[in-house]
Amino acid sequence: MWLIYSLLLAVVNAQSPCDGVSFVDRGGWGAREPFEIQNLTRKPLSFYMIHHESEIATKCYDDDSCIEQVQNIQYNHQNRLDYVDIGYHFLVGENGKVYEGRGWDRQGAHSTGWNKDSFGICIIGNFNTASPNAKTLKAVRSWIECGVERGHVKENYYIITHQQSQSPGLTKGPGNGALDIVRKWPRYCSFENSGEFPRVNDIVISRALNFCKEEFSASSTASTYLIEPMISFCLLLIYYL
Numbered sequence: 001m002w003l004i005y006s007l008l009l010a011v012v013n014a015q016s017p018c019d020g021v022s023f024v025d026r027g028g029w030g031a032r033e034p035f036e037i038q039n040l041t042r043k044p045l046s047f048y049m050i051h052h053e054s055e056i057a058t059k060c061y062d063d064d065s066c067i068e069q070v071q072n073i074q075y076n077h078q079n080r081l082d083y084v085d086i087g088y089h090f091l092v093g094e095n096g097k098v099y100e101g102r103g104w105d106r107q108g109a110h111s112t113g114w115n116k117d118s119f120g121i122c123i124i125g126n127f128n129t130a131s132p133n134a135k136t137l138k139a140v141r142s143w144i145e146c147g148v149e150r151g152h153v154k155e156n157y158y159i160i161t162h163q164q165s166q167s168p169g170l171t172k173g174p175g176n177g178a179l180d181i182v183r184k185w186p187r188y189c190s191f192e193n194s195g196e197f198p199r200v201n202d203i204v205i206s207r208a209l210n211f212c213k214e215e216f217s218a219s220s221t222a223s224t225y226l227i228e229p230m231i232s233f234c235l236l237l238i239y240y241l
Ligand SMILES: *[C@@H]1O[C@H](CO)[C@@H](O)[C@H](O)[C@H]1NC(C)=O
Pocket: 037, 038, 039, 105
């Protein structure tokens, strides 16, 4: 009995999406101290936002160069953009590792107007045309599921990209190479910021939430419309046979 129980536990544990993520904590990449800490107050959050970093970083494929890129990004955010810390919650390199930026508990600075209700992950490099490699995509998807499993993100979360979150043309992030893949993911929401609202308040994000809820309830109603008549049809068939 005990053996069966431990085996079961082992199977359950092995299936945790968090086990599929090679996290590198701040100590692991030599992060500098944040200038200030602001904790998230609305957890679990509603959105995941996908970014890339194409101006101050290049793609990295091994641990040393990925650490160098993450350090560069932190330097740029703290010393040039005047952020209190690296803006993203997490970053992922094409070595498949996920680097802790602000982590699960602190508010990020990754997309103006969205920072209170979204976790931002940055794919290191430029993905305007090329898509991230398989390792990277797998890491991002496991990270997404991990956040839900650990209760940082709602079960009915939505995935969005940086370019959709801001006025049209403001940013290309995470690049169309990445967007073309992300838009096929199950909780992807197609909301696009029209640019008609100010960036600094909560209007855009509450609009987005309503839009995404409707998009997802519409798609589940569509399947109900299909499935219910099919069931009735089968029952009728059985009845007449
Ligand atoms: C943020 O949260 C941590 C632990 O949850 C706590 O120790 C810390 O004091 C909080 N910091 C601020 C600035 O609220």
